[in-house]
Amino acid sequence: MTLGFPLGLLALAAVPALVAAYFLRRRQPPRTVSALFLWRTPDQRAEAGPRLNRFSRESSLALEILAVLFAALFLSDVRCGQAVNQQHVVIILDGSLSMNARVGGSTATERAKTEIARIARQENAGVLTLIETGVKPTLIAGPQQERDRALSALERWTPAQPAHDITPALTLARELSGAGEHHIFFLTDGPVGDAVAIPSQVEGRSVGKQANNLAFLSAQRRDEDGKAQVTVRVGNFSDTPQNVEVRFSAADDAPQKQQVKLQPSGTAVLRVGFKTSQPITVTLPDDALAEDGHLTLLPSPLADVTVSLLEGLDAAGQQALRRFLSVAPGVKLSVPSLLTFGPPGSTAGVTLGAKPPLKSFVGPFFAQKGNTLLDDVQLGGVVWTAGENPPGRVLMSAGDVVLISEDDDGVVHLNLDIGRSNVQRTVAWPVLLSNLVRQSRLSTPGFPRKHLMLGEDTPLVASPGSTWELIAPDGQSRHVMGSGVLTLPPLNASGQWKLEKDGEPFDALVVLPLDPRESDLRTRGAWEVIPARPQAFASFATAHPRPWWPILVVLALVLLDFWLTAAPRRKEATT
């Protein structure tokens, strides 16, 4: 509950007066009379005034005190769970990972939080809007959230964004600051490039400090046959050569370490092998930005894809498929299967065959660009014999004949007579089938990728009929909306994210805090921009109408009081 006009509480001074008057009336001498009916008059108001009776009842006094109380609440503009009409300050915070750099005993984030508290105090802010810059700007608090709540939300905030453009955040801030050129604060940890147009009403300053830093620039893990191979690239973001010891550890294998000498701004690639199927931790010595020197790499073995061949496929087709399946990694023939091949008209996920009339093509072939099924499929020198056009969306065609199409339900039609074509003898054939297998593998529920970089969209496959939840590194959960192959917005925290299906752990991935532009702290330091047109510090919070419910309560209490005190008078009049 907040008060927009606390001076309104002065109305409570009426309560002692009311009580005093009540007790003064109560002190009237009692007198017993033989016949009270001779003292009554039909209209007592004319004789003694209505207040006399009103003061004679304790319940009436209680009602009147309550009425005064609610009137005071109305006058003081009471708000329950609602912001009062106060100064509104909009502050933009740089959400970059580099804000976590600890230099001089404190991080830029901590200095930014202190600075925001100071700004809120200085500007006498009643409500705050805190915007975090990022690939997609987000609200840390607000819009127009009560100051204490906003600062409380800020305490929980941890920046983890990759390098990004701040312009969307500036635009959002201008929209949320209301009409007019109101003052907007922007806190970052380093100079903003000249390419960014800072609006004239923005007061910007840097709370960052320059520092040297060692960081991982990339990391990969490959799991095969119970062995894990880790490859990392280390960078030296300082002006002096550095001898760096990189430590690798796994839960069920001996830790390893490698020494590497890095030149200024130099990088080095390190590769180690472990016999483990557990997460592997890679660490650098502690430095200014600890986040980019500590990685956890989850096991990411290639998931097996089961394939089956339906009856009805012609012999040449079967032979070409089996030849591929026998050498393709992570593929095995079994039933039931994730990927099925069958003749046209069957229920298979991929149909292979051509219905007469047949026609052969040597080109030109027209392929839909960007379709992952046709990635790296080179058709030079290919003779493609096709038949009747299959249904679905065209992926590849030659002339007016559709060679490859895809149904709405994901069934791929290969309009191809293997016996009359030479496709199976070209490099296009294994690539095409590999793409099919990869697409099938990517449709397996869970995270198709176990390691993501900061700011990357998150691919996720969720099967319908189940409840899917993402558990953040800090334990907060969020529901996954939708099913099928999904692409979620970038996850906003580095670390391990878990996927739960119907409340049970299902899969996990790691967001790696890797971004060379964020790791280079040499570019951080003092920066300030003064608003070109200083105006009012902040807009006023959107004017909420003064709540009228206290007045309604007062009216109800007064009516009840009137009813309580008037009822006896009505009775007298009737008598």
Next chain:
Amino acid sequence: MTVRLDQGVVERAAAGCALRLPRGPHRGKLGEVRASSVGSSLELHDFRQYAPGDDLRQIDWNAVARTGELYLRVRQDEVSPRVEVLVDGSASIAISDEKAARVREVAAWVCALARRGGLDPVVIATGSTVRKAGGPATRAMLEALEFDGREPFDAALRRAPPLRPCGLRVVISDFLFESPPEPFAERLARGASGLALVQVLDPEDLDPSGGAGARLTDSESGEVLERILTPGVVDQYLARLKAHVSLWQGAARRVRASWSQASAEFTLDALARRELNELVEVA
């Protein structure tokens, strides 16, 4: 606090007086007052012609000699008429010691007058319980009488035994209740040869002090009313009291009852000589 009944005051006030009975015939036990029935007293009431079956001892032979026809002397019985004293025992009587004392004294005084005339008074008092006493017990009952009734006199009297025919019924009350006077007066007069209504009021009833605010509490119902007792308010009260008394006086006249108003401010002796002298005759 119960004010004891001073019997000496009562006796002094009743000295040399007797209860004035109505002139009409009475009924009651054998006594000295002419009855409404034909009897064998010495006092001649009427003459009438002889009819077969009449008592031959009552033939007036002088009349027979003068007229030559048989005439009978008709004589009335002489009875001792019943005197009933109804005392209002409601709490409004007890608002002051004087008022309660005066009610007791007036009731005892009427009983004393009746006994002096050879009559046998019966006292019926209301209150939280209805009490009835006759003969010597009346004194003790009046002394012990508590004015604690929480209902109007007429309502309390309904709890009493039915009023019997009597020669004189004396009702002592302040008559300050809201019931319509006429039906109650008729009910009191029913079966009584004579009815006397004695209103005893406290000086505060007759002339209330004003000038300040007060929480007025009804002595019987406990209802509370806060008023500032301005002269106007007091005047209105007096006007309403006057109108109320007038209603009772009219009701008394309608049932041929006597109406007396006594202020508790005065002693019984003074009241007996002034306001209540209608009830007495010099012995």
